[in-house]
Amino acid sequence: MNILAPVRRDRVLTELPQYLRKEAALHVHKDFHPRVTCACQEHRTGTVGRFKISKVIVVGDLSVGKTCLINRFCKDTFDKNYKATIGVDFEMERFEVLGVPFSLQLWDTAGQERFKCIASTYYRGAQAIIIVFNLNDVASLEHTKQWLADALKENDPSSVLLFLVGSKKDLSHLTLAFPQTPAQYMLMEKDALKVAQEMKAEYWAVSSLTGENVREFFFRVTALTFEANVLAELEKSGSRRIGDVIRINSDDSNLYLTASKKKPMCCP
Numbered sequence: 001m002n003i004l005a006p007v008r009r010d011r012v013l014t015e016l017p018q019y020l021r022k023e024a025a026l027h028v029h030k031d032f033h034p035r036v037t038c039a040c041q042e043h044r045t046g047t048v049g050r051f052k053i054s055k056v057i058v059v060g061d062l063s064v065g066k067t068c069l070i071n072r073f074c075k076d077t078f079d080k081n082y083k084a085t086i087g088v089d090f091e092m093e094r095f096e097v098l099g100v101p102f103s104l105q106l107w108d109t110a111g112q113e114r115f116k117c118i119a120s121t122y123y124r125g126a127q128a129i130i131i132v133f134n135l136n137d138v139a140s141l142e143h144t145k146q147w148l149a150d151a152l153k154e155n156d157p158s159s160v161l162l163f164l165v166g167s168k169k170d171l172s173h174l175t176l177a178f179p180q181t182p183a184q185y186m187l188m189e190k191d192a193l194k195v196a197q198e199m200k201a202e203y204w205a206v207s208s209l210t211g212e213n214v215r216e217f218f219f220r221v222t223a224l225t226f227e228a229n230v231l232a233e234l235e236k237s238g239s240r241r242i243g244d245v246i247r248i249n250s251d252d253s254n255l256y257l258t259a260s261k262k263k264p265m266c267c268p
């Protein structure tokens with residue numbers, strides 16, 4: 001008996017959502033890896049789609065907007081009052097990707113120093129790490145490297161997907177109330193793109209207040225995590241061939257190359 005309610009219609013992904021900035025994308029392919037598409041069509045996704053839940057951790061300085069980001073996506077709410085996260089919190093989100101059920105566990109961690117030690121005990125086993133900084137606070141961008149280093153101590157750097165997210169994009173528009181000029185914003189974004197490239201992370205800029213890019217960003221996280229999981233499953237089950245590429249956060253100009261030379265419609 002299936003006790004789970006059907007996946008919400010707005011959580012169904014039939015195509016690969018695209019990156020925000022080409023120069024800081026995990027990969028720039030238009031479609032899912034052909035082997036992934038094929039495995040989904042043939043219901044050969046192994047544990048993905050059955051009981052597997054992928055863990056995503058969200059880290060970054062206090063008050064950069066981690067909780068608001070998760071709440072905007074999961075609950076479509078926004079709270080203008082700051083309530084510090086104590087330790088950790090998590091939300092479950094269920095998706096359907098290429099017809100396959102896929103669940104993400106989004107771990108919202110505390111940025112405050114005094115709770116960091118509790119929060120870091122939950123870093124282990126992440127498939128994706130989202131490092132958030134405030135687009136209007138250069139110090140929070142500088143601190144992202146330390147957040148990443150701490151998160152990677154508990155995870156396998158070669159397989160985890162990284163996302164660098166600039167928050168509070170709405171504050172960077174030029175109005176009387178806002179602190180940044182467009183030139184300052186562009187400078188900040190330039191620095192952030194550089195940091196993202198150094199980390200081999202995909203860069204996003206979002207606003208949880210307006211909702212700008214929030215859904216697009218989480219769909220991209222979901223899709224890339226799903227894709228990496230299915231490729232790993234195929235690898236594990238031995239159905240992949242030597243020469244296929246599975247690391248999608250590496251220098252991947254040849255990604256999909258081997259696959260595209262194979263039969264276009266389906267895999268062996």
Ligand SMILES: Nc1nc2c(ncn2[C@@H]2O[C@H](COP(=O)(O)OP(=O)(O)OP(=O)(O)O)[C@@H](O)[C@H]2O)c(=O)[nH]1
Nearest residue numbers: 063064065066067068080082085111168207208209
């Ligand atoms: N204008 C604007 N304010 C935001 C945005 N996102 C968050 N905020 C505000 O920033 C403050 C902190 O947001 P939180 O989401 O609680 O920050 P956090 O990163 O979870 O903080 P910790 O839990 O202490 O680590 C709150 O007052 C939010 O209303 C945004 O996109 N735009």
Ligand SMILES: [Mg+2]
Nearest residue numbers: 066067084085
């Ligand atoms: Mg929080």
